[in-house]
Amino acid sequence: MKGHQNxxxxxxxxxxxxxxxxxxxxxxLFIGDIKRGDVFFCPESEKTLPVDISxxxxxVEKKKNDxxxxxxxxxxxxxxxxxxxxxxxxxxxxxxxxxxxxKYWKQTGDKTTVxxxxxxxISYFSDIRNICWFLENEFADAIVKLxxxxxxxxTEGRHIVVGTGSTQLYQAVLYAxxxxxxxxxxxxxxxxxxxxxxxxxxxxxxKSGLYKWGGDAHEFNADKPYIxxxxxxxxxxxxxxxxxxxxxxxILVHDLAYxxxxxxxxxxxxxxxxxxxxxSKSTGHAGTRLGWAxxxxxxxxxxxxxxxxxxxxxVSKDSQIRAAKILSxxxxxxxxxxxxxxxxxxxxxxxxxxxxKRWTQLRAAVNRTTLFSLPSFPSGTCSFSGHTFQPQPGIxxxx
Amino acid sequence: MKGHQNxxxxxxxxxxxxxxxxxxxxxxLFIGDIKRGDVFFCPESEKTLPVDISxxxxxVEKKKNDxxxxxxxxxxxxxxxxxxxxxxxxxxxxxxxxxxxxKYWKQTGDKTTVxxxxxxxISYFSDIRNICWFLENEFADAIVKLxxxxxxxxTEGRHIVVGTGSTQLYQAVLYAxxxxxxxxxxxxxxxxxxxxxxxxxxxxxxKSGLYKWGGDAHEFNADKPYIxxxxxxxxxxxxxxxxxxxxxxxILVHDLAYxxxxxxxxxxxxxxxxxxxxxSKSTGHAGTRLGWAxxxxxxxxxxxxxxxxxxxxxVSKDSQIRAAKILSxxxxxxxxxxxxxxxxxxxxxxxxxxxxKRWTQLRAAVNRTTLFSLPSFPSGTCSFSGHTFQPQPGIxxxx
Numbered sequence: 001m002k003g004h005q006n007x008x009x010x011x012x013x014x015x016x017x018x019x020x021x022x023x024x025x026x027x028x029l030f031i032g033d034i035k036r037g038d039v040f041f042c043p044e045s046e047k048t049l050p051v052d053i054s055x056x057x058x059x060v061e062k063k064k065n066d067x068x069x070x071x072x073x074x075x076x077x078x079x080x081x082x083x084x085x086x087x088x089x090x091x092x093x094x095x096x097x098x099x100x101x102x103k104y105w106k107q108t109g110d111k112t113t114v115x116x117x118x119x120x121x122i123s124y125f126s127d128i129r130n131i132c133w134f135l136e137n138e139f140a141d142a143i144v145k146l147x148x149x150x151x152x153x154x155t156e157g158r159h160i161v162v163g164t165g166s167t168q169l170y171q172a173v174l175y176a177x178x179x180x181x182x183x184x185x186x187x188x189x190x191x192x193x194x195x196x197x198x199x200x201x202x203x204x205x206x207k208s209g210l211y212k213w214g215g216d217a218h219e220f221n222a223d224k225p226y227i228x229x230x231x232x233x234x235x236x237x238x239x240x241x242x243x244x245x246x247x248x249x250x251i252l253v254h255d256l257a258y259x260x261x262x263x264x265x266x267x268x269x270x271x272x273x274x275x276x277x278x279x280s281k282s283t284g285h286a287g288t289r290l291g292w293a294x295x296x297x298x299x300x301x302x303x304x305x306x307x308x309x310x311x312x313x314x315v316s317k318d319s320q321i322r323a324a325k326i327l328s329x330x331x332x333x334x335x336x337x338x339x340x341x342x343x344x345x346x347x348x349x350x351x352x353x354x355x356x357k358r359w360t361q362l363r364a365a366v367n368r369t370t371l372f373s374l375p376s377f378p379s380g381t382c383s384f385s386g387h388t389f390q391p392q393p394g395i396x397x398x399x
Numbered sequence: 400m401k402g403h404q405n406x407x408x409x410x411x412x413x414x415x416x417x418x419x420x421x422x423x424x425x426x427x428l429f430i431g432d433i434k435r436g437d438v439f440f441c442p443e444s445e446k447t448l449p450v451d452i453s454x455x456x457x458x459v460e461k462k463k464n465d466x467x468x469x470x471x472x473x474x475x476x477x478x479x480x481x482x483x484x485x486x487x488x489x490x491x492x493x494x495x496x497x498x499x500x501x502k503y504w505k506q507t508g509d510k511t512t513v514x515x516x517x518x519x520x521i522s523y524f525s526d527i528r529n530i531c532w533f534l535e536n537e538f539a540d541a542i543v544k545l546x547x548x549x550x551x552x553x554t555e556g557r558h559i560v561v562g563t564g565s566t567q568l569y570q571a572v573l574y575a576x577x578x579x580x581x582x583x584x585x586x587x588x589x590x591x592x593x594x595x596x597x598x599x600x601x602x603x604x605x606k607s608g609l610y611k612w613g614g615d616a617h618e619f620n621a622d623k624p625y626i627x628x629x630x631x632x633x634x635x636x637x638x639x640x641x642x643x644x645x646x647x648x649x650i651l652v653h654d655l656a657y658x659x660x661x662x663x664x665x666x667x668x669x670x671x672x673x674x675x676x677x678x679s680k681s682t683g684h685a686g687t688r689l690g691w692a693x694x695x696x697x698x699x700x701x702x703x704x705x706x707x708x709x710x711x712x713x714v715s716k717d718s719q720i721r722a723a724k725i726l727s728x729x730x731x732x733x734x735x736x737x738x739x740x741x742x743x744x745x746x747x748x749x750x751x752x753x754x755x756k757r758w759t760q761l762r763a764a765v766n767r768t769t770l771f772s773l774p775s776f777p778s779g780t781c782s783f784s785g786h787t788f789q790p791q792p793g794i795x796x797x798x
Binding site: 208 | 510717
């Protein structure tokens with residue numbers, strides 16, 4: 001990151017980060033200090049954070065064998081424990097906030113307002129007949145309906161496990177997949193670089209004896225059980241992915257947080273054994289802290305539920321009920337015709353347009369410099385929307 | 400528990416458990432099968448669970464040197480992953496549900512209803528100036544106000560960390576207190592028996608290299624760093640507690656979930672370095688999964704925040720906003736005069752009356768048999784309510 005800082009010192013700025021995750025997109029600024037007002041595309045948000053382009057920390061693994069790449073950390077908030085000075089002169093690329101759909105949600109008015117009387121949702125339990133006994137049926141129904149309408153994931157024959165964000169579900173999956181018989185060494189968890197910056201931290205922060213971070217999946221070739229994380233579209237580089245380890249003893253976990261039609265053309269429903277999704281990326285409601293897993297194997301669903309039981313004794317019902325309303329609205333809005341140039345009431349049309357506009361602006365900005373380049377993706381026709389487009393990820397990877 | 404099962408087989412039943420945690424209180428039944436309708440005191444709740452008195456599992460540690468004690472597991476839901484057959488003939492004491500304040504919350508009507516529009520609370524962040532950057536200010540204010548009115552804990556000079564229930568905060572505390580330098584052995588975590596049944600499970604389920612369950616604090620005498628959990632009033636036996644380990648190198652964690660005036664006379668504000676509370680026990684809103692920690696040391700608050708960041712990237716904002724409204728109402732209701740025999744709008748008067756009534760009935764029921772006895776507590780005058788009473792715990796311990 002030293003070179004990066006040098007660029008700052010000579011006041012050649014290219015402010016580029018945007019993200020669903022980051023909630024910001026930026027534009028090229030060649031001369032002068034960066035002012036907070038220049039970081040934009042979230043005008044409604046009063047909580048937009050300064051983006052610190054000078055940070056030494058780097059939460060995204062370097063793309064292997066590519067010394068010239070510049071990584072834009074886009075992970076959810078990390079290393080922000082200390083309140084940071086905001087004098088408007090720095091831009092923080094370490095973390096961000098998905099607020100770009102706020103305008104849409106304001107448009108929906110009361111239709112997506114949730115009302116919870118003081119006496120409701122008091123119980124620990126949602127449905128004790130369900131393996132995931134803290135899963136609200138309304139939320140489960142909304143998930144199934146939405147996947148079936150969008151066609152991005154198979155829900156038939158799957159157990160749904162709800163989590164406090166997909167972060168908790170990730171840890172629940174690790175717990176579920178690792179044998180707890182003492183004596184066995186921790187199972188390796190790998191993912192192809194560049195991978196989501198939080199994976200190593202989330203895997204190793206408790207120094208679990210059940211699992212450990214094993215690094216870049218490209219380099220993993222041990223003949224022992226392992227877990228491979230397949231993030232598709234990938235965070236941070238936006239690419240579509242498949243497993244890379246050619247091992248017999250691996251279990252695959254598919255993180256499909258960005259597999260929605262505003263980011264990538266949907267081809268056919270994903271049909272994997274373990275699939276993770278999150279409300280943060282699909283509708284932008286990060287503050288609800290809600291994710292869900294679609295799990296084929298009953299025993300894995302059961303052990304994931306056990307993890308969440310021991311970790312947090314379930315998941316906020318308030319958030320589940322709210323998310324149920326929001327996801328239901330999204331499903332219903334799919335049938336609506338676009339009413340304006342931003343898709344009107346149709347959520348995915350609105351979101352697609354927002355992302356398309358940002359990527360157009362981002363590519364135009366980057367084209368004005370030779371300092372960076374953006375990845376190029378193959379175009380595809382989306383089976384859901386009918387749009388033919390190249391992926392427009394919620395995150396960027398600049399070289 | 401074998402003897403317990405024999406009792407069932409000869410159809411001598413004593414159904415005794417009640418709990419805030421269990422949400423049930425029971426009565427003596429000497430002859431005949433137990434029917435679900437006989438388990439009562441929660442008539443409003445349709446979600447009341449069967450209480451399985453025949454369970455082999457026992458989630459509460461045996462009281463040491465007391466072979467005749469019969470433990471009533473009252474922990475939050477555990478081992479309930481399999482949907483259980485409910486033929487009305489068994490009573491499950493393994494878990495329960497705090498629904499006995501539901502009537503009160505129904506009485507409050509719209510005053511405790513929360514309304515959240517679809518565009519609000521979208522951000523990951525609540526207040527980045529705060530160490531706990533995902534803590535909603537409304538919730539923090541409500542906590543401080545309530546503690547100051549009740550006088551059960553010092554809030555001045557404390558950092559507030561919000562968690563997905565006090566369960567998550569417990570794990571956050573362990574993470575915060577244990578040095579992460581590799582090479583050091585895991586720190587022992589101890590608590591005086593009988594202790595909360597979930598402590599050993601929550602401590603050891605990930606086989607962390609940072610900490611490990613060390614068992615009964617009475618038996619701990621190693622000259623090395625340790626963490627002692629002091630639960631007061633205690634779960635499961637309701638006793639007031641202080642640390643028991645006479646060690647120089649210990650750090651105390653006070654779990655004060657039941658330190659509210661419906662359960663025990665408040666004497667003076669608790670003034671410990673690390674104090675844990677939860678909405679589940681104070682107002683009965685278990686489904687919100689919300690707890691809070693009052694932390695004196697900034698670095699500990701910072702590390703706890705880091706844990707929650709890595710574990711779930713924050714805590715449901717929907718639940719925080721809802722809990723803020725509910726706790727604020729509780730604070731305001733304190734100034735109201737009781738309007739009925741159940742305390743009217745004054746929450747703690749209502750809750751005190753509910754608990755008093757249950758304990759009167761429970762003691763009357765137990766007096767009808769020689770099979771069990773209930774603990775006796777010293778009476779005290781509550782500095783908050785002015786009532787002189789002996790503690791009426793949200794949980795029972797029968798011998």
